[in-house]
Amino acid sequence: MPWEIKYKFNDLKNLIIKDKESYICFYGGEPLLNLSFIKRVLKEVPAKKFILQTNGLLIRKVDVELLNNFDAILLSIDGVKEVTDIHRGEGVYDQVLENARWLKKIGFRGDLVARMTLTEEGDVYRDVLHLLSLKIFDHVHWQLNVVWSERWKDFKGWVENNYLPNLSRLLNFWLENIENKRVYGIAPFKGILKRSIYGGSVPPCGSGTESVAITTDGRVLACPIAVDGKWALLAEDLKNFRGLNNVFIREPCTSCNVLKECGGRCLYAYMEKLWGEDGFHEICEITMWLVKKIREIRPKLFKMVESSSIDLNDLIYPAYNNSVEIVP
Numbered sequence: 001m002p003w004e005i006k007y008k009f010n011d012l013k014n015l016i017i018k019d020k021e022s023y024i025c026f027y028g029g030e031p032l033l034n035l036s037f038i039k040r041v042l043k044e045v046p047a048k049k050f051i052l053q054t055n056g057l058l059i060r061k062v063d064v065e066l067l068n069n070f071d072a073i074l075l076s077i078d079g080v081k082e083v084t085d086i087h088r089g090e091g092v093y094d095q096v097l098e099n100a101r102w103l104k105k106i107g108f109r110g111d112l113v114a115r116m117t118l119t120e121e122g123d124v125y126r127d128v129l130h131l132l133s134l135k136i137f138d139h140v141h142w143q144l145n146v147v148w149s150e151r152w153k154d155f156k157g158w159v160e161n162n163y164l165p166n167l168s169r170l171l172n173f174w175l176e177n178i179e180n181k182r183v184y185g186i187a188p189f190k191g192i193l194k195r196s197i198y199g200g201s202v203p204p205c206g207s208g209t210e211s212v213a214i215t216t217d218g219r220v221l222a223c224p225i226a227v228d229g230k231w232a233l234l235a236e237d238l239k240n241f242r243g244l245n246n247v248f249i250r251e252p253c254t255s256c257n258v259l260k261e262c263g264g265r266c267l268y269a270y271m272e273k274l275w276g277e278d279g280f281h282e283i284c285e286i287t288m289w290l291v292k293k294i295r296e297i298r299p300k301l302f303k304m305v306e307s308s309s310i311d312l313n314d315l316i317y318p319a320y321n322n323s324v325e326i327v328p
């Protein structure tokens, strides 16, 4: 993937202008390495919303005024310092938090999201609560480091003895606080609840069905991760992109009884199945477990909404496709 933008800026502009509901998310690599391009897009392309996914290290190089054009900023941080620094490098945790605090200080008004990758060293209860306790982030989201990672020593054991028990504790914490009229911004819980009520795109991030990735070389892809998958190529040149009319996710998802909430989880994982069929089903079992738990607490939440002790809008997320994948 070339570092420089190889397509004509006006081709991008012309494409976006046709869509009155367009949202642009800058995604990498690290998008802030090409700040001049981002500035130009924010200034000249009339998208309805702008989103930035960043490792957070270069954010202070961006003008304050420019930052406030973003509706959401997703910062990569994996939880407590030890866990974040293991995979992202020594000192990254401190630097990301310093920059996140700075964003708050300068009055960033958008949705500030901590985006975690959950690995074998992680503990979803400890790490999510830690990030929430900092009172910096509006939402915390995590993605399991599954499908492409070979780093697991004992994935099954971790799921059984660490992830699911701690996820259950986290869900109880969320519910207990809602009962006390405090809704923590735990993105997967709110997102799955929202889909359980309204449904949503398949897959949840909309890849290939509602959203596309435009690569620096000007190709249009169904999924930003699938940079070399032939199945993902929708147009060789964005000038020739004619719109979305794809159905990628089929069986076993189409007959799965959690499809409404799960939406096939992740297009890349579905298409590539890098952990094989068995690995795919192992992850499905985790998703089914979580969806079932959310379905179980739903009546209680609805009662609280009916009695006006809580507002439904505070329980559901995201209000628009802000690139949060919803299903961990």
Ligand code: SF4
Residues within 6 Å of the ligand: 252, 253, 254, 256, 257, 258, 259, 262, 263, 264, 265, 266, 283, 284, 285, 287, 288
């Ligand atoms: S749980 Fe698995 S089979 Fe069911 S919709 Fe999700 S990805 Fe598809």
